[in-house]
Amino acid sequence: MMTEHEADRIIQQALKPRRYEHTIRVVETADQLVERYGGDRKRIRLAAYLHDYAKYRDADEMRSRINSSPSIPDNLHEHQDELLHAFVGALLLKEECGVEDKAVLQMIASHTTGRAGMTLEEKILFLADYIEPGRTFAGADAARQAAEESLEAGCLQASSQMIQFLAGKQVSIYPASVEAYNDLIRQEQRRRISL
Numbered sequence: 585m586m587t588e589h590e591a592d593r594i595i596q597q598a599l600k601p602r603r604y605e606h607t608i609r610v611v612e613t614a615d616q617l618v619e620r621y622g623g624d625r626k627r628i629r630l631a632a633y634l635h636d637y638a639k640y641r642d643a644d645e646m647r648s649r650i651n652s653s654p655s656i657p658d659n660l661h662e663h664q665d666e667l668l669h670a671f672v673g674a675l676l677l678k679e680e681c682g683v684e685d686k687a688v689l690q691m692i693a694s695h696t697t698g699r700a701g702m703t704l705e706e707k708i709l710f711l712a713d714y715i716e717p718g719r720t721f722a723g724a725d726a727a728r729q730a731a732e733e734s735l736e737a738g739c740l741q742a743s744s745q746m747i748q749f750l751a752g753k754q755v756s757i758y759p760a761s762v763e764a765y766n767d768l769i770r771q772e773q774r775r776r777i778s779l
């Protein structure tokens with residue numbers, strides 16, 4: 585598996601300084617979540633370093649890359665550009681940097697939209713990206729508070745806020761995001777009943 589040091593070097597070259605700083609905060613936040621909720625620390629840290637690898641790729645290039653890949657979900661090209669970098673990032677990391685680890689690639693692919701049936705590791709990266717201390721948008725604190733309660737509560741808060749934000753702007757919502765939301769609702773209900 586790629587070392588953290590290698591990942592750090594690759595990502596420093598791929599990102600602008602501000603996005604690199606965000607990346608480091610995501611690594612630190614993910615680490616704190618692992619401390620609390622467990623998970624494969626080594627893989628999570630590696631995925632956190634690499635998660636925004638494709639952030640500055642040209643959107644048209646990413647779209648054509650998606651059209652030629654059978655592993656990429658349907659209709660992704662119909663949705664916001666913001667979603668592309670996660671899926672394409674996983675593809676390009678494999679092709680350009682030799683990242684083969686399926687768990688790491690899966691965490692990166694789902695970090696923006698989430699999906700139903702996220703693993704513990706995917707939930708941690710999804711949430712860490714949303715609540716890292718540099719996030720100042722409305723609702724970031726609510727998600728941080730929910731994250732204290734449980735990992736699923738944190739993810740659910742992030743997921744519901746993202747969906748409300750998109751619906752508020754009247755832009756399309758990628759189906760996997762809605763599926764993630766429904767799945768997290770079920771998980772949270774089960775947790776609350778068992779309390």
Ligand SMILES: [Fe+2]
Nearest residue numbers: 635636695696
């Ligand atoms: Fe991202």
Ligand SMILES: [Fe+2]
Nearest residue numbers: 610635636713
């Ligand atoms: Fe990010």
